[in-house]
Amino acid sequence: MKQTQNRKIIIKCLTELNEDCGGVPPYSASSILHMLKYGFEWYGASKPVSISQINRTLRDLHTAGIITYETRIDDPIDNGLPQRVKYWQLLSDVDKNKLIADVRRVCGLARKAHGTFFLTKDRYFDKPMDADQKNAIIKDLKALMQKTHPDKIDGLGDQFKRLQTMLAYVRSNVDLLSDAA
Incomplete structure (x- = not known):
């Protein structure tokens, strides 16, 4: 599989912690869009990436077996209906991300x-x-x-x-x- 610019950008987004988007991966496509909208130069993009490019790249990486997702039902926003949203993360970091999320949760309680x-x-x-x-x-x-x-x-x-x-x-x-x- 060829490492395109968008694939490199998405993989970099999925490896970093971002407090604005929930702290640790997994991130939804809209969270990745938010990350790239306000810091696309940091991730190596020459211009902001569209949501359709992000979704297409996520599907490509999933097909290649590099990333995985879990489906969650998100709460409604502005009196809308709940939505099923895919949250993506690198396949190799699933256990590490879960452990970091547990640490954050328990420290918040402590x-x-x-x-x-x-x-x-x-x-x-x-x-x-x-x-x-x-x-x-x-x-x-x-x-x-x-x-x-x-x-x-x-x-x-x-x-x-x-x-x-x-x-x-x-x-x-x-x-x-x-x-x-």
């Missing part, structure tokens, strides 16, 4: 362990977790730390450090509801 407040302790978005909830988060953090340990898998050192930081945060006995001394 960040709320002591509560999320708005200006004062009386006004909060999320209540602090009780001991059982914290123990469940600690268990999940430890399990993910074993999976992302640098000795076991290369390229996930940042996620391992992030998990260590979150574990220390959840274990800290900070009581944000008490008055400052």
